[in-house]
Amino acid sequence: MVVKVAAVQMRSGVDPVRNAEDMSRLVRDAAARGATYVQTPEMTGMLQRDRKAAREVLRGETDDLIVATARGLAAELGIFLHIGSTAIARDDGKIANRGFLFAPVGTQICTYDKIHMFDVDLDNGESWRESSAYEPGNVSRVVDLPFAKLGLAICYDLRFPQLFRAQAMAGANILTVPASFTKQTGEAHWEILLRARAIENGAFLIAAAQGGVHEDGRETYGNSMIVDPWGKILARAGDDGEEVLVAEIDPDAVGAARKKIPNLKNAREFVLEDIAGRDADPGAGGVAA
Template sequence: MRIAVFQARTGIDPAANAATLLDAAGKARAGGADMLFTPEMSGLLDRDRKRAAVHLSDESGDPVLAAVRRAAAEHGIWVHLGSLALTGGDGGRLVNRGFVIDDKGAIRTRYDKIHLFDVDLPTGESWRESAAYAPGERSVIAVTPWAKIGLSICYDMRFPDLYRALSNAGAEILAVPAAFTVPTGKAHWHVLLRARAIEAGAFVIAAAQSGEHEDGRATYGHSLVVDPWGDVLLDMGEAEGVGFADLDMARVADVRARVPALKHRRAIGAVEVDA
């Protein structure tokens, strides 16, 4: 399986962002990729919620989703559209939703981000994702011609139980699109993604946002592809663009045979705390 990873610097204009995604799809197919992976919030990245609100719609009316579906069909390429901000969440909130789109432009599956980023960082950055977004309630695997792909988004990577559930259900690739902050990226991005790959004996594909964005935020970049042994096959640094990696899916079975941790997993009961 040959994959393409799009490292983006998404801005506040969905039409401009859609154009970059269409260009990435063309470059991915020209480079021989079977599937393109894009970052979290590929359609719009704007922390000014009042300004962003005029561009938001539900899934049926989102122009970026429609454009990517057309591009997938035009180029004959599968696309994991990392996520979009869409209306329709509980309590009038948004959803942070990813899509797997096939080479005919059909949506094969959807995933709503389960774990929401509510933190105060030492740098003074404060994020309250739950104020605007409703959390997802289900874990999801997309079945493709090459592999089963377990879906997640950004902050999800800090919760290994999700990836345990996905790998127990047969996931051979874990997709982790992200818009990671710079301080947390420097500290944790590589080590967490390599750990998720090693624990699951699976490939990890993490398409990321990178650089200084129009809304004033900065993201870490370093889109990664990690193999089941934990080796980094691709690190895109900080530059925007499309990168490529070739995945030997036989590597999953090989690593899982060498270290059969998945077979040794046991359900953990209640923890006893001795006084």
């Protein structure tokens, strides 16, 4: 069953109202081009480094503007709409980096809270501590849709292959990685990691990203992609600003790829042994380095 899917690249700012308007325009474009599944990036609703200012506009799931707008768009356009994520105020006072998936009738199928927090210290003094603001999730989700089985992830999750392997073993044939990758890490690793996750799991991968210099001063890498199970890039955006990618995919190609290289079936359990050899005597039968 061939289906058209779309990845919407955005450059979200600090105003949720404007971001919702931009999202609506781009999602409508994707639907007009025939996409029945549309994905937006991580933090679709707002990118704001000033935490005090961010908290002033944060809302709970039932009152969030992006959630309400997405629900209406899905119903109006008759599409599966995947909001890569947006910041949601939790009942316990914490914040969730939460993705949403809506059905073509506007009902909410499920949510996914980002599991892995982006706590890093990069070159040139760039440092991030996502865990200081967000509460991580602890549940991975696979969703059975009419055209495919979808695995949900967000941004930094991409660096944890065990998450995607578990989803593939559970039957996922489309993996998703909506993101707001930094320019520094994106230039180094984004394409390599996306293609690797697709190849090693024999699955399609859809990754809608943020791209460009944002109002809060951060710079994201863009380069949203749709990748096939053989690692071929079917569609790719530029590194700056808005773009809508649309590609036709055939989930049956997943079975063909996994038949050629059945690594999911061929995986074996093993025992890891840690051998103490640092102080070994080369003269006692060992080989000197």
